[in-house]
Amino acid sequence: RWIYMSGEYVKKEDAKVSVFDHGFLYGDGVFEGIRVYDGNVFRLREHLVRLYDSAKSILLHIPYTMEEMEQAVVETVRKNQLRDAYIRLIVSRGVGELCLDPEKCARPEVIIIADQVRLFPQETYEKGLHIVTVPTRRNVPDALNPKIKSLNYLNNILVKIEANRAGVGEALMLNSDGYVAEGSGDNIFIVKRGVLYTPPGYVGALEGITRQAIIDLAHQLQFQVKEEPFTRHDVYVADEVFLTGTAAEVIAVVNVDGREIGDGKPGPITRQLLTEFRRLVRVDGVQ
Ligand code: PLP
Numbered sequence: 001r002w003i004y005m006s007g008e009y010v011k012k013e014d015a016k017v018s019v020f021d022h023g024f025l026y027g028d029g030v031f032e033g034i035r036v037y038d039g040n041v042f043r044l045r046e047h048l049v050r051l052y053d054s055a056k057s058i059l060l061h062i063p064y065t066m067e068e069m070e071q072a073v074v075e076t077v078r079k080n081q082l083r084d085a086y087i088r089l090i091v092s093r094g095v096g097e098l099c100l101d102p103e104k105c106a107r108p109e110v111i112i113i114a115d116q117v118r119l120f121p122q123e124t125y126e127k128g129l130h131i132v133t134v135p136t137r138r139n140v141p142d143a144l145n146p147k148i149k150s151l152n153y154l155n156n157i158l159v160k161i162e163a164n165r166a167g168v169g170e171a172l173m174l175n176s177d178g179y180v181a182e183g184s185g186d187n188i189f190i191v192k193r194g195v196l197y198t199p200p201g202y203v204g205a206l207e208g209i210t211r212q213a214i215i216d217l218a219h220q221l222q223f224q225v226k227e228e229p230f231t232r233h234d235v236y237v238a239d240e241v242f243l244t245g246t247a248a249e250v251i252a253v254v255n256v257d258g259r260e261i262g263d264g265k266p267g268p269i270t271r272q273l274l275t276e277f278r279r280l281v282r283v284d285g286v287q
Pocket of ligand 1: 156182183209
């Protein structure tokens with residue numbers, strides 16, 4: 001494996017960052033998770049737009065143009081001879097001093113890792129996930145705005161820990177008003193009477209690239225999609241529930257807080273969207 005580190009390719013074993021890197025010291029940086037399917041980097045431009053927006057929001061200047069970054073991502077996949085991969089693109093504030101001030105950091109560090117990933121086994125896609133809602137809330141403070149995909153993922157990690165302790169694979173965060181926001185690393189959709197609902201960004205959800213791909217696919221399939229806030233009650237009484245994300249793709253949820261969703265099996269609309277999504281990712285991407 002070759003890891004891209006600010007312009008150079010370094011062997012996996014040698015790919016190390018300084019303990020003075022503010023990404024490590026303070027979680028000061030941004031990142032993206034991107035998939036490669038059959039040699040196509042899925043929606044790379046959209047991921048880069050989100051990355052550059054996240055960086056701009058925290059006043060982190062990425063020292064490459066978007067075209068240069070696109071090239072670096074494609075080249076890293078090629079150099080690692082991967083047809084199907086998960087890419088982790090990280091831009092940290094870089095090496096600085098033992099103080100918060102980012103002005104003490106000389107230059108950001110850009111890292112691209114291309115590796116394999118499998119979040120859930122195929123069986124889970126067929127049977128569906130059991131999830132719970134957890135005490136950790138998805139709030140929307142300035143710097144930890146969920147729209148910024150920053151290296152501060154402690155909130156999401158707490159959700160994962162709470163899911164693990166409840167003995168399930170994933171969990172849902174509510175925001176401080178009690179509206180459903182998202183999972184630890186994925187967006188949520190519910191289906192009621194043939195209509196799809198997903199929380200709008202302002203509720204406290206990252207505007208997922210997979211979420212948008214599913215909204216587009218659903219429109220093409222003539223389904224109505226509403227970006228509207230909803231509560232736990234709406235999830236419990238939904239006909240279908242599913243999660244979307246770069247790692248999770250489209251995965252049915254069949255049980256929430258011990259309550260069966262629909263008939264307890266992945267629903268027809270979820271299954272149709274997963275099939276269409278898996279078709280789309282093989283043709284829509286940067287080679
Ligand atoms: N929500 C959070 C908190 C995430 O970290 C992710 C993963 O990137 C998502 C949702 C899903 O977004 P995407 O479909 O762009 O991967």
